[in-house]
Structure formats: C-alpha cells, structure tokens
Amino acid sequence: MALFLMLFVCVVGVVSSTTTPEQIHLAYGDSQDANGFSTGMSVSWFTQDMAASVVKYSTVGGVAMQATGESKEYYKGYGFHHHVALDNLASNTTYNYNVGDPANSFSETFSFTTPAASSDYMFSIACYGDWGYLGSEERPMKIAVDGLVKNWTAIPTRQRLEALKNSGDIQALWHVGDIAYADDAFAHAVLGFEYEDTYNGFMNWIQNLSSRYPYMVAVGNHESECHSPNCILDRERGLALSNFSAYNARWKMPSKSSNGVLNMWYSWNVGPVHFISINTETDFPGAGEEHTGDSNDKNLPAGSFGAPGEYNAWLEADLKKASQERSIRPWIIAGGHRTWGEASNANLRVKELFAQYGVDVYIAGHAHSYARYAPGNSSVQDIANMTSYPASLGLTSLVAGGTGCDEMTNQGMMEETYNPMEAKTSADPVYATNTMAPGVLTVLNKTAIRWRLYGSYSGEILDEVVITK
Numbered sequence: 001m002a003l004f005l006m007l008f009v010c011v012v013g014v015v016s017s018t019t020t021p022e023q024i025h026l027a028y029g030d031s032q033d034a035n036g037f038s039t040g041m042s043v044s045w046f047t048q049d050m051a052a053s054v055v056k057y058s059t060v061g062g063v064a065m066q067a068t069g070e071s072k073e074y075y076k077g078y079g080f081h082h083h084v085a086l087d088n089l090a091s092n093t094t095y096n097y098n099v100g101d102p103a104n105s106f107s108e109t110f111s112f113t114t115p116a117a118s119s120d121y122m123f124s125i126a127c128y129g130d131w132g133y134l135g136s137e138e139r140p141m142k143i144a145v146d147g148l149v150k151n152w153t154a155i156p157t158r159q160r161l162e163a164l165k166n167s168g169d170i171q172a173l174w175h176v177g178d179i180a181y182a183d184d185a186f187a188h189a190v191l192g193f194e195y196e197d198t199y200n201g202f203m204n205w206i207q208n209l210s211s212r213y214p215y216m217v218a219v220g221n222h223e224s225e226c227h228s229p230n231c232i233l234d235r236e237r238g239l240a241l242s243n244f245s246a247y248n249a250r251w252k253m254p255s256k257s258s259n260g261v262l263n264m265w266y267s268w269n270v271g272p273v274h275f276i277s278i279n280t281e282t283d284f285p286g287a288g289e290e291h292t293g294d295s296n297d298k299n300l301p302a303g304s305f306g307a308p309g310e311y312n313a314w315l316e317a318d319l320k321k322a323s324q325e326r327s328i329r330p331w332i333i334a335g336g337h338r339t340w341g342e343a344s345n346a347n348l349r350v351k352e353l354f355a356q357y358g359v360d361v362y363i364a365g366h367a368h369s370y371a372r373y374a375p376g377n378s379s380v381q382d383i384a385n386m387t388s389y390p391a392s393l394g395l396t397s398l399v400a401g402g403t404g405c406d407e408m409t410n411q412g413m414m415e416e417t418y419n420p421m422e423a424k425t426s427a428d429p430v431y432a433t434n435t436m437a438p439g440v441l442t443v444l445n446k447t448a449i450r451w452r453l454y455g456s457y458s459g460e461i462l463d464e465v466v467i468t469k
Contacts, residue, residue, distance in 0.1 A: 129365015132405030177220020177337030186228030
C-alpha cells in the first residue's frame, strides 16, 4: 500500500501545461428538495490553461446529461479552477461523470452516489483538520523554526482514509481547516515559490477520495495567505495570494443555499443532520485574521468578508432555522478550525448561540493532537466510564487535528497514555492522544450517532462513543 501511494504521488503531483483536468473534487451542492435535503453536487477541477467548464454525467445506463459552469484564475499564470453545479439529482443514486472541455480533453470517468433524501439515511463522514502533504522524507525540510519540525509525515492518514474508503466505511469527508499547509512550503525551498505546487500536489494526492465522495472544508488560519520570503518580497504575488484567495477559489461549498459567504461560513443538510461550517478566523472582533493574515503582516490584509456583525447574525439565523426543523433533522453538528475553548472564548456570541439552540457536537482541529471533552459541565470521570450518553447532557467537543503536518512531529505508533481519572475540571479531556489519527462520525439513525477515532498507522479504534436522543 505504501509503495502504491508513493508511486501515485509521483505520477499525479506534477501539473502539466495543458487543458487536461486534474485535482477533481466534489462537494454537496446548493440544490435542495422541499424538505431541505441536499439534491445537488458541486464538481470542481483544475486546468493549467484556460478551458471550458463542462461535466457530462448520467445514471448507470441512463440518459447522458451535461452541465456547464465557470472557472477562476486567482493568480495569473498559475491555472484555472473550474466549478460546475449538478442540480436536482435523484436521491440515493449512483452517477457516472467526467469533466473537461469538448474542444480539448475530458477526464476519465468517475462516479458518486447521492445521499438519500430522508431522515432515515445512515452515513459516515471522516472528520479531521491540520492535514499536510506527504512528509519530510519526500519533501525534506530546509528550515524548522517557528513551529515547523524536521521529522513529520501525513502519509499514514492518507493510507487510513484510503482504507476507510475501500471498506465502505465513509461516504464523505470534512477537513476542518489547515489544508495542505501550502503557506509552510517555503520551509522546503526557502527562497523559492512552492505555494501553488504544494496546493496542486495535495489536491491531486486526495483525488482518489475527493472524486468519489464530497470533500467539505472549513477555513483555518493556514488558508489565509502566502507569507514565504518570496511572497513578501514580491508584493504583487503576496497580495494575489492574500485574504484566503486560494481557499475561496479552489473550493466550492454550498454557501448560496445557506445564505453563507463563499467558503468562509455555510451549512448543509444530509439525512437527519444539519451541518454548520463556522468561521473561527475572520469577521468578528478579536478574530485571529480579523485585519491581517496569519503572519500579521500589515501589507497582507485579511477579513471583512461580510459587514460588521453579519457573520454572527447569519449563525443565529441558521441555528434558529435548524432548531425549527428538528423534527426532520434532530441533530445539529458544527465544525470549525479552532478548538471549542479558543473559538468560544474569542467569539462569545458563538458560545451563547450554541447553548441557546442546543448544538450537539462541535468538531475542530488547530491543536495537532486528539481530545474528546465531556458534554456540558458533566464530570469527566463519569463520562470516561460511559460508552454512550444522551445528547441532553450538552455539547460534545472534539479535537481531531493530529493527522500529520509539517508542524507535528512524527512519533510513529507511540501513544501518550492519558488517565481521565486524574482530570481536575470539566476543561480536561475525557480522552486524549498525540497519536496520528482521523475521526469518523457515523449517523446510525435519527436517535443515535457514533464517533470513532482511528489510528492512522494501526487502524485500531482508539476512542469511541455513541450519543443518543
């Protein structure tokens, strides 16, 4: 498996100067039925040169259909990012599709299966943040300062996600910020310009997953800009890659149907769940990138995607609507980049709204490790002995940011032991580990969801809990 992935990387990590489609990825689309269930799929890809944006698709043995979209070039000379919406798709149906330009070339044929438009739909979504591209053996570090480390890898998580795909244990993925770490690419070529090559390489690296299943994203601080020496010295380049430009051009999340803004904040519905991708980075007083990007360089401004107060007002309206639709979708699950402790303290309105509308689960990254916290003000010791508990106990907060990046030392299969009986307050986790591991949230039915943490190296279930209604 490891040899296959290394060969796979060598083949697809190179961008060709053609109109050949690459980096194909899906997301749940804006199209919805009368009950708010998702009936659309957004199909996205990259070409080095300008080309038409066309998707040809059909059900198995069905009539061939075609949809057109648009492309964006956020940095001149570095390719075009295409997005096409497939609307009003049939429920729980497999579609074959390929993408490209009729005047040039199309991709090979891929397939996806739409979710059932039903509250009884059972599915699983892989959840994680802070996942980089390859590792220090494949991309040797030239410097390791300011949080960067010499020995790291993201490959075991890539292998684990591939195994989960092959076993049919996931039907979607949710990357809650810090995608590819393109802004750290200068650590591999200090004076070079590696930002775009790194992002392109990552997108091709995950294509085997993202062309099959919706790959949803939330914004993180590492999406904010290119702050390499090359980008700082070349002001035009730095500005072109500032204020989350690559993130908002490459991905296409369902913000239109949820009244969100770009990929910065939005929501979507699948089965008995209302999912919310919150913004922990901009557009509220005290946000990490309220005025500047992650480097705090005043020459690289950031933020202001909405009017003052717009983001918090949107979140309240979205939660209010979701709460009114609990009979259809009893679960409200939110994801954002920063941990609940940091996100809720930075934006107190979020803490108030989550409590007011009874958000069930919050999934984050940012910390390069894993932690699960007791719901509400429950006793850590009591929860530690429970494999199942009711959602009425309060918000369950999860941190799944230990998936491998150039700011997380690779410790192999070693695992720090954690004894929850030593916890002093509700701020201490029920379970924690620094072992590389993604999580999987499984919606069992309208009254039960299950969370599992899978060791990236071993595949073992390191943590598991069922939450019920």
